[in-house]
Amino acid sequence: MFAFILRRLLQSVVVMLVVALIAFLIFRYVGDPIVSMAGVETRIEDQEIMRDRLGLNDPFYAQFWTFLSNAVQGEFGISYRLQQPVLRLISERLPATLELAFVSATLALVVGVLLGIFTALRARSLLSGAIMAVSLVGVSLPTFLIGIGLIYIFAVELQWLPSFGRGETVAIGPWRTGFLTDSGLKSLILPAITLSLFQMTLIMRLVRAEMLEVLRTDYIRFARARGLPEKVINFRHALKNTMVPVITITGLQLGSVIAFAIVTETVFQWPGVGSLFITSVQAVDVPVMATYLMFIAFVFVVINLIVDILYYLVDPRLRVDSRRGGH
């Protein structure tokens, strides 16, 4: 187990290095940093001095090394647009995104898995058919359309929920949370539903397909022949086997909930890292873009690591000593 995690960690480090290289290349070679930083009236000589002081004349590997060691210490440079450290910009806005992602991921997982089980077990019922039909909407409609639709119904027509922003937030240390205020929770509902709908329907369809597959296997038939009650068969035997492939896809999908909250954040003017990224792209704010890239890669790497470890816990067949496993 320990060796397994160690090996995965090593692989993660390699992935992060590669991403860091790409981020560095963007940072360094997409546009000239000096031109971006310096105003129009800066003299050429001053630009050269800046170039020298910032180490931009050093050899490539030395620059990459500086970039790496800065990144490890949390130094990602200064935003061209806002003239603030990128790390501070991102960490200020991260709570908003993480809270949104957390709520919508939980929503997607719980509702998705439950509906998936239901539609698999009652495959022929009318309600399952209806759920499956509605789920097609979730899969096929683009996120922004769902968001706008929800805003129209619940914010404009019914006026139950706010249509934009985070509402009031409370600061707990450096973390500004919207969970503790009434308006914060209310503003969370629509974006969370919008963001989770696609994942939810995807997870549901996946769970359903896997579950139907598992219910046809010999060991489920044998579990019936052993006289186990349906509840035990469905929720102990079948569900655990269903979870193995579901964990993979879900893990990757949850990564993208954080990474691609951009559209939802834009529609709802949610003050998260997604909308920061969008405005940075518009302003060609390269340090923010490069950092965002590394941040997202980091999220995916961490989630994948967790998925691998979960795999290990769920499926005993993977726990065999790797030497004996290679048939």
Next chain:
Amino acid sequence: MSAPILSVRNLVVDFPLRRGNFRALDGVSFDIAPGEVLGVVGESGAGKSMTGSAVIGLLEPPGQITSGEVHLTGQRIDTLPAAELARLRGKRIGMVMQDPLTSLNPLFTVGEQLIETIRQHMPLSEDEARARAISLLEEAGIPRAAERINAYPHQFSGGMRQRVVIALAIAADPELVIADEPTSALDVSVQAQIIKVLKDLCQRRGTAIMLITHDMGVIAQIADRIMVMNAGKVVETGTVANIIKHPQEEYTIRLIASIPTISRTGDAPPAREDQGGASYVEVSHLVRDFDMGATIVDRILRRPANLFRAVNDVSFRIRKGETYGLVGESGSGKSTCARMIAGLIEPTSGSVKVAGQDVWAGSEGARARRRAVQMIFQDPYASLNPRWRVGNIIAEPIRVLGLAQTASEVEDRVADLLRKVRLDPIVMRKFPHEFSGGQRQRIAIARALSSQPEFIVCDEPTSALDVSVQAQVLDLMAELQQEFGLTYLLISHNLAVIRQMATDVGVLHNGVLVESGPVDAIFDHPQAEYTKVLLDAVPDLAAID
């Protein structure tokens, strides 16, 4: 005679399908007494398994019992509501299914599965259930059960898993155990052990057993009475000796006649006297290692790789026009040998010569090999491309090897080949799924013949087929051998098939050829200890008195 445990009267099972009703069982009646083993035999599709599923109430929808009665110790059970019928399962009727590799949930330990079953049916505490689970595993013949109870199914071999399945089936002392092909996925020697476990169980506990199998040999060894089924109907029922020695119905007579027997019968190929005949295929010192995967640390430290020697120094020769049989249990290296000889995997060392040409000698050897050596695989369902028409499947080698020029010439050849394997040439327009298993294996043979080979490697060509179909395919192979002077390497775990077909035989055990020689000499006077064990384990109809 005491009151029967299970009594089935005029059982009818229907599958109402969109295109009309399919009657899977039609008026099936039988009894099983306490402590009795009833063998149910028949070909695939005869309704054997259906009968078992109907009794235990696990028919796949839309199948349903439309008439008839099922009584378990006098109580009628087919009309019970689903919930009550579910309570009978496991408690009063246990079940053992065919494939031990898939009938256990891979994500739970053996102990967890046993304990949950025991506690479902008996008012025992966790610890008491665990103690009972251990004693059940011991009873089913699993050594060191107390340690192994926490192991996962994949840590057991096939035979051991089937013992676990049996332990699960008897967990709550059922009066009746339905064993659906309990040994067909297992090797002969393991099969013998499992049969013994079932038989002991039956004697010790007085459990009635309904044994469903297509293997007459198994029935002969364990059953008290036989019920022969065909097309959803009972053909005849009687004691084992009566049915096998004096079958009454024509179907039974045909079924029994088609079973190859391990003892010498008249129609086997005559043994050749001289040993000096020129050998056509010469296999010498064949070795194949498999790398079982070295870890990164091993590679860095340059430790020797973790090798598994699947085939170890195997040498034999086959004379032209003869059949060499290769027997052994699963994992003995039979198929690896076959693949090396057919040129599919490269030997680690050693050589294979066909007609004096080394099949592994560069591209020259490869070209000669593709033409002269062909292979027939075990599973005719998996070895034919389902998206190709039969004509194309057979024509492919002809086209690739350039044996015919024009399209009509190719078609003539394909038609000719189909006639040779006793199929109507018109079938070349069809797809493989439109054929039965036996017909598909004929198509596979036609494909093998299409390159006009002189040597065919047959890897378990009949083990996926019913006995009567097996007999037809073996007959066809023998006829083709006569006609074209083919040389066969026949690989099988079925010793009776080998005896019937081969002139010489080799016995493989853990990759080593323990014995090789004329088939009669080896079967009648085995020298190696392993050969004796293997031969003893074969259930034989001739042993019935």
